[in-house]
Amino acid sequence: MQITASTVSLTVDDVTASQRFFTAHLGYVEQAAAEGFASLSRDDAAMDVVLLARGTEVLPADQRDQRASGLILAFTTTGIDTEEKRLRAEGVEITMPLREEPWGERLFQVTDPNGVIVQFVEWVTPTA
Template sequence: MQITASTVVLTVEDVAASQRFFTTHLGYAEQLAAEGFVSLSREDAAMNIVLLARGHEVLPAEQRDRCASGVIIAFTTTGIAREEQRLAAEGVEITMPLREEPWGERLFQVTDPNGVIVEFVEWATDGDAA
């Protein structure tokens, strides 16, 4: 098997609200859209995101009424302190402030309008500046 791309599909109440969040603050662009559906991607080959409206008929009946819950979308990045500052300056609520774990992981979280948690991670090395 060869995996050629990665996509996370999130069922949400308000597709437009999550779309605005990901395009405005995280650099995603709309690739495809239809009623209750949008596909988002980035030029840097980060994971694609598909947003589906809860109840959308393309979902199997047993999945239609579920919304994304307990899911954390995590992005490994560089310059994490600057990203936290940028997002805060844009009015994004930082739902878990930047911290460093004992094993060398720096991370912070934000939450989109539908409750989707987005985590940013940077691995610390000796001599790194936060």
């Protein structure tokens, strides 16, 4: 098997709100959209994001009323300090402040209007 792309599909209450968040603040662009659906991508190694309206009939019946919750959409990046400052300046609420873990992970989180947690991670040499 060869995987040629990665996509995460998120079921949300308000597709338009998440679509605006991902395009305005995270650099995604719309590839396709229809009522209750948006497909977003970037030109780099980030995974594509598909947003589906909760309750849509294209989902199996046992999945239709679920929301994207209990997951963290994590992006490994460079220049994490700059990204945190940029998002803060754009009015995005930082829901977990920038911190560094003893094992060398620097990270912070934001949350989109539908409660999707987006985490940014940068790996550094662990502090002694």
